[in-house]
Amino acid sequence: MSKRDYYDVLGVAKGSSADEIKKAYRKKAKELHPDRNSDNPEAENQFKEANEAYDVLKDAEKKAAYDRFGHAAFEGGMGGGGGRPGGPGGNPDFASAFSDVFDDLFGDFMGGRQGGGRRAARGADLRYNLRITLEDAFNGLAKTINVPTSVQCNVCNGSGSEGGTEPTTCPTCSGMGKVRATQGFFTVERTCPTCSGMGQIIKNPCNNCQGAGRVQKERALSVNIPAGVETGTRIRLAGEGEAGMRGGPPGDLYIFIEVEPHKIFEREATELHCRVPVSMATAALGGDIEVPTIDGGRSRVKIPSGSQSGRQMRLRGKGMPALRGGSSGDMFIELAVETPVNLTSRQKDLLREFEDLSEDNNPESKSFFSSVKHFWDSMKG
Numbered sequence: 281m282s283k284r285d286y287y288d289v290l291g292v293a294k295g296s297s298a299d300e301i302k303k304a305y306r307k308k309a310k311e312l313h314p315d316r317n318s319d320n321p322e323a324e325n326q327f328k329e330a331n332e333a334y335d336v337l338k339d340a341e342k343k344a345a346y347d348r349f350g351h352a353a354f355e356g357g358m359g360g361g362g363g364r365p366g367g368p369g370g371n372p373d374f375a376s377a378f379s380d381v382f383d384d385l386f387g388d389f390m391g392g393r394q395g396g397g398r399r400a401a402r403g404a405d406l407r408y409n410l411r412i413t414l415e416d417a418f419n420g421l422a423k424t425i426n427v428p429t430s431v432q433c434n435v436c437n438g439s440g441s442e443g444g445t446e447p448t449t450c451p452t453c454s455g456m457g458k459v460r461a462t463q464g465f466f467t468v469e470r471t472c473p474t475c476s477g478m479g480q481i482i483k484n485p486c487n488n489c490q491g492a493g494r495v496q497k498e499r500a501l502s503v504n505i506p507a508g509v510e511t512g513t514r515i516r517l518a519g520e521g522e523a524g525m526r527g528g529p530p531g532d533l534y535i536f537i538e539v540e541p542h543k544i545f546e547r548e549a550t551e552l553h554c555r556v557p558v559s560m561a562t563a564a565l566g567g568d569i570e571v572p573t574i575d576g577g578r579s580r581v582k583i584p585s586g587s588q589s590g591r592q593m594r595l596r597g598k599g600m601p602a603l604r605g606g607s608s609g610d611m612f613i614e615l616a617v618e619t620p621v622n623l624t625s626r627q628k629d630l631l632r633e634f635e636d637l638s639e640d641n642n643p644e645s646k647s648f649f650s651s652v653k654h655f656w657d658s659m660k661g
Contacts, residue, residue, distance in 0.1 A: 286337055287333075290308055291304055299449055301334070302334075305334040309330055312327040313327060401477075403524040403531040406429055406531065406533045406534070408533060410423070412509075414547065416505065417507070418507060420505055420506050420509075422502060423502075423505060424502050428497075429496075429497065429523075430495065431497045432527070433494055435487075436493065445483075450479055452473070453475065457479035458470065493527055503517070503535060505537070508550070508601040508602055509537045509539070510547070516532055516535075517532060517534075519532065545611075550601070550602055550609025552600060553614060554571060554613055555614045556615060558615055563588070564585065571595075574600070575598075588644075589617040590615065592612050595611040595613065597609075
């Protein structure tokens with residue numbers, strides 16, 4: 281039984297382009313795949329016939345020989361086919377041909393095709409470090425930032441070609457963006473060296489972007505910083521990263537927040553801590569003091585008599601707001617009893633007199649030195 285014409289098998293005209301042949305083959309392969317035609321006993325043979333036809337017509341040298349000599353080009357040693365494995369007359373390059381249709385059949389389930397020329401390359405994601413004050417983190421703010429990035433070339437509209445001309449299919453990989461080489465039983469696949477995986481080449485590149493489809497430019501972007509952010513918070517701006525190569529989708533911009541240290545407040549998540557010095561007399565006698573709050577206000581705090589350094593008092597709701605809503609944290613006042621310096625003679629005399637009268641006014645000191653005396657006595661024993 282004579283073989284059918286390869287063009288008839290794929291349903292294309294003899295002068296069809298590589299893209300038309302590839303498209304026709306994929307359509308046939310999906311129609312005839314045995315897994316989709318379990319009730320058709322002829323489907324497997326027809327599927328193999330389509331693979332054999334595509335194996336010849338996708339190869340420029342084999343196609344030229346077939347156009348000139350027909351099936352005879354691969355019989356009796358003519359044209360170099362010779363019935364070798366991987367060529368017509370023997371077993372067609374099934375792995376190579378089926379890989380093309382496998383992308384179409386299962387590519388959507390695997391996150392899309394991975395061939396370099398099947399989809400324009402996505403632009404890179406960018407990182408921008410933004411330093412803000414604690415007050416900004418408390419209130420939130422709108423800020424304009426300048427980001428150096430790659431943007432789509434407005435001369436060629438991202439195509440990379442001059443004068444609106446279209447890129448052409450890469451002759452090396454036939455638009456796949458990858459080439460295959462058989463080594464024994466294995467087929468090795470690598471990025472096409474001619475088009476660098478794009479699947480297309482530009483014969484007349486745009487003078488403005490030199491064929492890249494994008495140019496370097498500084499962009500001004502408005503950013504809304506929500507209240508409650510803290511150091512390490514990441515804000516994503518979708519589509520504001522680098523433009524993709526030759527019209528590819530842009531990447532994203534990630535803004536990393538760093539909150540500056542504050543001179544008065546220390547932050548722990550939504551809590552604020554404020555160390556407040558008080559005089560020895562105020563700590564001993566008690567009294568009222570005013571402390572600042574992060575919103576710029578003031579709060580009056582009552583100091584109990586006999587307060588010691590390190591004592592904390594809570595101001596509820598005076599801390600930082602929660603980033604994702606909810607109530608604000610608390611603010612903690614920590615007392616630091618300050619020892620007076622640069623005393624006058626009169627002040628020194630008064631303190632000595634006070635010290636002589638303070639035998640029962642320092643319970644912590646009395647307890648400590650009592651323990652020290654017991655320790656020394658035990659060491660002697």
